[in-house]
Amino acid sequence: MIDLRQLKYFVVVAEEEHVGRAAERLHISQSPLSRQIAQLEERLGLMLFERNQQRIRLTADGQTFLAETRSLLIHANRLESLGKRLGRGExxxxxxxxxxxxxxxxxxxxxxxxxxxxxxxxxxxxxxxxxxxxx
Structure with missing residues (x-):
């Protein structure tokens, strides 16, 4: 199963188009972030980003995956919120x-x-x- 944390990392890297800035935004170091993205790509068997010295950009498949990932994360947040409300009896x-x-x-x-x-x-x-x- 895909790790939600990796998906969150993927979205931030896609938004920033720069691993260093994404790492700052996520409050983690760049090396572990790069490893998480590489693991996600390996798990999927899909290249999500085109990389060069300056930037990192989504591939066409990466753009499609980003849209679905955002939808999934929104649903996951709703599910977590529902679980908490149920736990509180609300x-x-x-x-x-x-x-x-x-x-x-x-x-x-x-x-x-x-x-x-x-x-x-x-x-x-x-x-x-x-x-x-x-x-």
Missing amino acids: DGGLCIGYIENAMHSGVLSTALRTLRTSRPDVHIALYSQPARHAD
């Missing part, structure tokens, strides 16, 4: 079963309003059961 789902009388008492509706206010991204499913009378 997103997800909640199923509540109740007897008919509970809704009429106002207790459940008050609790649901409070929950909706404090956790607007939590999906709530309500399931009612008829009240059974004890004989």
Whole structure:
């Protein structure tokens, strides 16, 4: 599987068109950054950059790969954010079963309003059961 860190490095190098500036922006040294890019190219079996003394430029394949990489990183960030929200209970789902009388008492509706206010991204499913009378 491709390393997301390498993909982030790839995007920065592509944007900077210079490994030294990309390394500064990423707060790492140039040599490890160059190694990571070389490992990514080797893993893919694809030359992403054309290199010369002054600059590093994307190949045509590199440009195509860059567009997809950006989309993937955006999705990965969304996924991480969702996971954190789920972990904090700010997103997800909640199923509540109740007897008919509970809704009429106002207790459940008050609790649901409070929950909706404090956790607007939590999906709530309500399931009612008829009240059974004890004989």
